[in-house]
Amino acid sequence: MTTTLATDRQDERLQSREGLRGAITDVIERARGGDLGVIPVVVGLVVIWAVLQVLNPVFLSSTNLVNLTLESAAVGVIALGIVCVLLVGEIDLSVGSVSGLSGAVLAVLFVDKGLPVWAAILAAVALSAAIGWVYAQLFNRFGVPSFVITLAGLLAFLGLQLYVLGTKGSINLPFDSALVNFAQLAFVPQWLSYTFAVVAAAGLFASGHLHARERRRAGLSARTTSMLAVRSIALLAVLTFVVWYLGQTRGVGWMFVLFVAMVLVMHYLLSRTKWGRSVYAVGGNVEAARRAGINVRAVYTSVFMLCSSFAAVGGILAAARLAAANQSSGAGDVNLNAIAAAVIGGTSLFGGRGTAFGALLGMIVIQSISSGLTLLNLDSSIRFVVTGVVLLLAVVVDSIARKSRTSHGRA
Amino acid sequence: MTTTLATDRQDERLQSREGLRGAITDVIERARGGDLGVIPVVVGLVVIWAVLQVLNPVFLSSTNLVNLTLESAAVGVIALGIVCVLLVGEIDLSVGSVSGLSGAVLAVLFVDKGLPVWAAILAAVALSAAIGWVYAQLFNRFGVPSFVITLAGLLAFLGLQLYVLGTKGSINLPFDSALVNFAQLAFVPQWLSYTFAVVAAAGLFASGHLHARERRRAGLSARTTSMLAVRSIALLAVLTFVVWYLGQTRGVGWMFVLFVAMVLVMHYLLSRTKWGRSVYAVGGNVEAARRAGINVRAVYTSVFMLCSSFAAVGGILAAARLAAANQSSGAGDVNLNAIAAAVIGGTSLFGGRGTAFGALLGMIVIQSISSGLTLLNLDSSIRFVVTGVVLLLAVVVDSIARKSRTSHGRA
Amino acid sequence: SGSTGADGGTGGSGGGSAENAKVAFLMPDLASTRYELADKPLFEAKMKQLCPSCTVIYQNADSDASKQQQQANSALAQGVKAIVIDPVDSAAAATIVKSAQAQNVPVIAYDRPIPTTPADYYVSFDNEKIGSMIGQSLVDHLKKENAEGGILQVNGSPTDAAAGLIKKGIHSAVDPSGFKLLAEYDTPDWSPEKAQGWVSGQITKFRDQIAGVVAANDGTGGGSIAAFKAADVKVPPVTGNDAESAAAQRIISGDQYNTISKPIKTVAEAAADVAYRFVRGEKPAGKTTLYDTPSELFTPTVVTRENINEVLFQSGIMKASEVCTGEYAKGCAELGIK
Amino acid sequence: MSATQQKDSVLSLRGINKTFGAVAALTDIDLDVAAGQVVAVVGDNGAGKSTLVKVLSGVHSPDSGTITFDSKTVDIPSPAAAHRLGIATVFQDLALCENLNVIQNLFLGQELRPLRLNEVAMETRSWELLRQLSAKIPSVRVPVASLSGGQRQTVAIARSLLGDPKIIILDEPTAALGVAQTAEVLNLVERLRENGLGVIMISHNMADVKAVADTVAVLRLGRNNGVFDVNDVSVEDIIAAITGATDNVVSQRRARRKEGLS
């Protein structure tokens, strides 16, 4: 044991590895131990993309990928909220209804009542947040299982949605309104997209570097600068390629940028704030969280409200993209898709495990399957079967990795 | 500490109570501690019944209750399977599709291919059991979350159902077939119903008495004979009244008897066999179950197969009752209703807690709400809202009781 | 009980006492808004007019055949004197007819027929015809414009029998038209979002080859239009069905080519009339016989920019004040809609 | 019983009752703890020690009885309330979140810089605390689920030292610890006493009790069964009070072994 070792590297059982070589060995080691984060999901995604591209050469075309990004935004935002409720070990079955309701409210206020669009959006989101608050009260006070509360909500707010839409049943949002424009036609200029890519990579490097310096000062082990550089350059390469490829046709949609921005914000909130910690703690062991002095009720309240609010935003984006709010908005498989996106992205239904990026990845998996099969001219019966099978395939890769994790004793 | 105390009553901290008085105090004590089993659900049910009867006097009419019993059978059977998967902490989202598929298979084999009805039923159930087996393999081998497996199954088997029904989309079952007759027109003769009631009460007394004798011989505390008699007489009174009241019109349907019989069999299997124990153990702590030498994979396999088989039986009953199998059989809210019935009946989504009777009670709650609101002449929008609110009400009673249980430290 | 023949026990009950009678009006789904918004109020109004003391028990089965069966049973438990039913599943509704007739309650099939077990009466316009009409109208339009390319077909829900009929009708118009059927899609749950997603994909695939889109209802039609708009591609002629007010707006603004207006008022009132006569113990004779059932059929009207004013506004089905809002006011003015 | 200590006691309980269903877990419990005093609570399994701890730390609310803290009668409705009063607890079941890593568990509910967590400072402080307890934890970035029993217990103990408590309650803190770690914890208890904190320590290890406690309170079947000054009482007497008999399995064993050896 030499004295130059970092504080967190002194245990002699640790196989210590330094530098780039060490990092690579580390990754291999972690792969064997099944501790790979989102990599298996990404691998699953790549597999599906390859299959779908073989089946239909249009699939990976720039146009189609642009569509894919735009179509994943609405439900993806909803999935982001679902990740939060799943993290605390609860569920929200009503996100579909709430999204439909908020679309309806938006349309009525904006089109029928002539309110400015921001006011209509605000009202819709506020209403949904209030719904989440009511859920939380029922949950905290009476201990009704969230499954039942939100099932009741699913029915009740579907009713309310029908009621709000009233005799018309369907309300068009004007195509030339800013909102519809944003969802359908607003794309980031190519130069700005490249700027975003550079900023992101530079940001990653800078924050990593500062963090590493701070750790080294405190006598802890830290990532080497070369490691950080490699990471940032890899990110830059990926982002530049994506921007360039999408830029072949229409480019990166602002709606997708909004979705990604929300994912980043949620990622920050979940992983770098006290609130995020308490969310994971409540999901892992609510009694332990309570004993640690966390206000468990407040955590549940915040999470339910957040989830409903995300559902509202998702509903508004969906309405904007369709340029209409109607009775079937938010019905069908919005609920299942949102939950499935979260679960495919690695969020546990039992709470305490999951990330915001998981929602993004899971949503892209689901949307890829849906878009890929849409391009094939199949009978409905076959389409359903194939969708099921492909969905399963996408997840098996991830599950095998996770399985090896448990067999290696990681919870 | 006197020597006459039963082995299990010797701890001086136990407030010991004997006889009928003691039993009553015990119930009150348990009520305060929130340890009431299904009583809160029953109370919730009574509340709902009262409300619905006030709203529409036809609700508690004999005709309507006869309908209610028959209508609850199909989804009730499915809920029974759901209870099993929930008990091991997993879920099956595909019961709706599987039930629809098995109805379709039955119809095709029976009507189109002219197989005898028993063979068609057997084939449908066997196919579904095979589906459950596949789920279990995917779950055991790859560790794919059951949510995702069965979501894929939901889609795939919906597709298969459409495919089996082919271009026709809907197949009628002949009205004069034994199956349709059984589901629509077969009622237990009144004398036989009364006999059932007496046999049930006598059986309860006899088994209780034998058990008590055995316990007393082994030096353990046991229920007194008077307690047992009171219980049996109460059961007899309830059953006789039910039989009499339903007998005012058409009586007790054989299909409902079948459902209740299945509940009783599942109750026995879950509470009185080694297999049942292992189901609860796996749901409570799968690692502990594994370390106790339980073949955890076999338990999962049996449970998934059982659930799919019950779904098949439910699907067959639904097809028989409708005298048709069509594309929308098993679609819509069959899944949610079956899961909700289980959850309302006190089954935990996290595994390890729940009973077969819970499925029966939960189903009756759901069917009562649905039937009660059908009788009211409401707009769809209002109906949805009211359904949601009433559903919530039904569960709040139970939840408050359960909440008090946790606050009294019972898990 | 037991199965009764089609004409066996009908017509005999009631003996003319229409006072306080109850009539069940059972509708199939919420996917189309017309049942809640048009059929129900129109039927109720006519019934009120014919028989002020009668009550109408309205139920919507939300696309679930067994739910509809349950609703029929509970209507029977409430002692209705007649059932007007738009079956979710035409085949499965046979059970309902059986059990109603076993209790001497006449059944009037509404909108969709019940082929296997004859009901007591059938009032409708038929869905297959609707499909062929919107399809034909589009094909004619394309021919007139000398359009090139093929047609996309957006059907209704794969689990909805009515959608199946419409699909059949559309095929009967599109298949022999000479325009290639590029692709077709059964939209799960009639979801406009799904329709939009599918059409977006097809735009990627076929780009300029799309001459027109036959959508089976206004919701999926709206979704298809949004897909073209979002792809920043010129919107080809798109059909619809149901004459929703949102569709009227799109037709006025020129985004949608046609929709179809069903004479719901006429049909609903005819149904109320027949039901009332059954309640009074009469046994009305049909104008024709279809599926062994005395029947009365009405023809719907295809609505395009040319005739929208006349069909929807001048007839009073829609009010200009509700449709001609905001950006649509200009189009209304052009078409002379007031 | 201990009226003499009441005046300067930080924490005192009077007549605490708690029943679970049909089981009376605590009956009329009295207890006093003064600043700079180590009170050992001992008793048989199921005697109610942990229940008492949970009442004090706001996990369970008592059915009746009064709690006096700093001469004020208080109500402890929640663990957060107990934290606010300055009562830190190491629970017997540890109450750690298995999905969080060691640092996250240590700082749970008292993270540094809530809006932008100061990971570096937390990690440094974690290593300090763990070293101090001579914990053998190879990495603090692994989920607690993968730690050994003793490592977890060390984490739980380290956590209770983080705030600035007035009373520390340790429910069998050394049960899973190795010999070195146990010694460190006993050293720690002595340091806490020197710093004027009140310590309640539950233990089944009479040697440890004799080594660090000032007062020994015995519970038996949910009731007080004597409070002793540690210097006035022999281990045999304590065991007799715990088991309710001077002739018990422990004394028998001891006698047998003596015989065997001699």
Added chain:
Amino acid sequence: MSATQQKDSVLSLRGINKTFGAVAALTDIDLDVAAGQVVAVVGDNGAGKSTLVKVLSGVHSPDSGTITFDSKTVDIPSPAAAHRLGIATVFQDLALCENLNVIQNLFLGQELRPLRLNEVAMETRSWELLRQLSAKIPSVRVPVASLSGGQRQTVAIARSLLGDPKIIILDEPTAALGVAQTAEVLNLVERLRENGLGVIMISHNMADVKAVADTVAVLRLGRNNGVFDVNDVSVEDIIAAITGATDNVVSQRRARRKEGLS
């Protein structure tokens, strides 16, 4: 190291390795247990004792190394396989199902009369076992979730006695037990030895180890650090082997206290 014992040993391990991610939990572990022998495995927290137990009971499979049981090389892929070999284990984390009651937990996996459970016989046997361990459990029909720590541990120990094992592995069996229960468990271990069973006992309590063990195997940081005959070794030597130094916190404490007393 212990070649002399190999011939008559029921269970012997050679060269067992196990790593978890970057942590080498066990490196080249050898161990022998003979019939009628009590082997105490001691070591610091995180030394790898429980990992070793889990390897033996089929919970984890080792990365490399051989296990010989009854002179045959065996593979223990699952706990069920261990049960079949006749290895019964009391785990440190107990591995009880919280939602099941005491009887259900005791007989889990070995219920009497599988198709129509014999509840009465199981309850009677449960009371017998628990009395024998002088457990203070008021009722056996409550879920294990509501038992105290010591009560649970007693349940776990009682469970291991139910089958007809050849080897019993006890991972810190007395950690949460009261003085009386601890004495009963030590008595029990002696009875097991007399009945010719092999016993592996893990403990941090050197007094207990000295009292019942025949051999003491020391693990340190996942490696063998000596096997001693209990009669030839002093507690100080064992502690020195555990901590890796003769001058350690335990000896310092002891010295300080002696000073203080004298």
